[in-house]
Amino acid sequence: xxxxxAETRLPVLHWRTTPRSGDTRSVxxxxxxSGVFSPEEIDVAEELVRERLDKGTASGYEFVFAxxxxxxxxxxxxxxxxxxxxxxxLDWIAVGPNQQRRGVGQQLLARVEDDLRARGGGNLYVxxxxxxxxxxxxxxxxxxxxxxxxxxxxxxAPGDAKVVFLKRFP
Amino acid sequence: xxxxxAETRLPVLHWRTTPRSGDTRSVxxxxxxSGVFSPEEIDVAEELVRERLDKGTASGYEFVFAxxxxxxxxxxxxxxxxxxxxxxxLDWIAVGPNQQRRGVGQQLLARVEDDLRARGGGNLYVxxxxxxxxxxxxxxxxxxxxxxxxxxxxxxAPGDAKVVFLKRFP
Numbered sequence: 001x002x003x004x005x006a007e008t009r010l011p012v013l014h015w016r017t018t019p020r021s022g023d024t025r026s027v028x029x030x031x032x033x034s035g036v037f038s039p040e041e042i043d044v045a046e047e048l049v050r051e052r053l054d055k056g057t058a059s060g061y062e063f064v065f066a067x068x069x070x071x072x073x074x075x076x077x078x079x080x081x082x083x084x085x086x087x088x089x090l091d092w093i094a095v096g097p098n099q100q101r102r103g104v105g106q107q108l109l110a111r112v113e114d115d116l117r118a119r120g121g122g123n124l125y126v127x128x129x130x131x132x133x134x135x136x137x138x139x140x141x142x143x144x145x146x147x148x149x150x151x152x153x154x155x156x157a158p159g160d161a162k163v164v165f166l167k168r169f170p
Numbered sequence: 171x172x173x174x175x176a177e178t179r180l181p182v183l184h185w186r187t188t189p190r191s192g193d194t195r196s197v198x199x200x201x202x203x204s205g206v207f208s209p210e211e212i213d214v215a216e217e218l219v220r221e222r223l224d225k226g227t228a229s230g231y232e233f234v235f236a237x238x239x240x241x242x243x244x245x246x247x248x249x250x251x252x253x254x255x256x257x258x259x260l261d262w263i264a265v266g267p268n269q270q271r272r273g274v275g276q277q278l279l280a281r282v283e284d285d286l287r288a289r290g291g292g293n294l295y296v297x298x299x300x301x302x303x304x305x306x307x308x309x310x311x312x313x314x315x316x317x318x319x320x321x322x323x324x325x326x327a328p329g330d331a332k333v334v335f336l337k338r339f340p
Contacts, residue, residue: 038253040252040253041253044252044253081325082210082214083208083210083211083214083326084325084326084327085326085327085328086327087322087324087325087326123322123324123325125322149322150320150321150322150334151320152257152293152295152319152320152334152336154257154293155251155254155257155293156253156254156255156257157254157255157256158255164320164322166322
């Protein structure tokens, strides 16, 4: 009897939420390798990890890391928006190229949502671009129950709108 | 012939755009005294001045200060939104209690807008609350040509929406 090829099996994932000093580098590598982020977005992502390492939870940034052995399979970053009681931004979800299409992104998102529920619920916002290269991202969030709640034409650049998705947790 | 009472004359304002180390304290005092910001908003405002003093223009925050003699009459803070080509957030405009209703706010806003035009134009966004206490702020922006472009129900707290105003500079 044949077994499935190894690459379609779900990897054994180990989860953690506390960033370590090596994560500035591993998050940069992961996000770069995921192939969907711009150079400026990569810099911002690394900066958020550094902020968290410098300031701890006072930075306002929370993380989920999914690891296979020593390597980072995926990561999510989110945080409460300052001045709000319970509105959160999902800053990114990134999955490494070898782990894509295996449900790692859904698992990362589910853990972020579980944490929001544990904090008493609230609004989770995701900002994406209207560009065709973000269509997979928009479908990912739509299929997870997020709906478009606002659109800002020409936000990122002429012809490139910001599309805001929202899911509410009662 | 009677002269106007002194307090209705427009004060002689001196303008600068480079923050000084004393501004963390003077901005906090100004914003506190203006009477329309919450304690958390006051902390955020002071933090943005500190960010700018620490990191310079790389912080992304730009300022306008209006002074009468040694004291701060008003201040505005704005900056380009990361990852955008030409979208700017107006973080605050604050005017001290002795200078209110004399056009200082309009002059601060005009200087921010002039700087945006000098940078080649773009979108200037202002985020306000739907609460009754922000009605004067919403009227201020509406009369300056800003129009509501998005509304996020229950953003700040249940029943307290975020209202986003936009003015575009070609």
